[in-house]
Amino acid sequence: MSTILIVTGDAGESYEALYAVHRFREEGWRVTVAAPSVRRLHLVMHDFEPGWDTYVERPGYGIQADLSFDQVDVGHYDAILILGGRAPEYLRNDQRLLEIVRKFDVHQKWIFAICHGIQVLAAAGLTKGKRITCYEHVRFEAEQAGGTFVDQQAVRDGRIVTGQTWQSHPEFYREIFACLA
Helix, strand or coil, rough: CCEEEEEEECCEHHHHHHHHHHHHHHHHCEEEEEEECCCCCCCCCEECCCCCCEEEEEECCEECCCEEEHHHHEEEECCCEECCCHHHHHHHHCCHHHHHHHHHHHCCCCCCCHHHHHHHHHHHHCCCCEEEECHHHHHHHHHHCCCCECCCCCCEECEEEEECCCCHHHHHHHHHHHHHH
């Protein structure tokens, strides 16, 4: 059975988390959620309201973290998915996670990131020279880390697939499962 490591933390995007877990399980994958510690995580919902210059945030569904970053063995997984929301804003500073992501790269495993998840890839040094997409308000960080922003819902460059926001789920997951077929 194929296995995926899904990464999030407090203030991770609720819809992205639940959609990812359900979508991979639907395809018969074994799913493990990893976070800084093993506990129920407080997720949020981001939405776009008329008249606002940025998204609004509301409490969302929670999700249980199965493993802490200390417990992750990259050899047990075929792919990693880094979710968005605000979680990547602090997760990108967690050296344990950055080392995990780099190991996925070194072992030539699939790496997926959506929305703000690109912040973790940028901090790990994996966007340099890559065509990527992400939420428009973190585009600057991705480009500063050497990535080339492509204004598409989903972009594949080698073994990395990136998506813009939860609104990109159809294109993002179509691309992911085409890669994994």
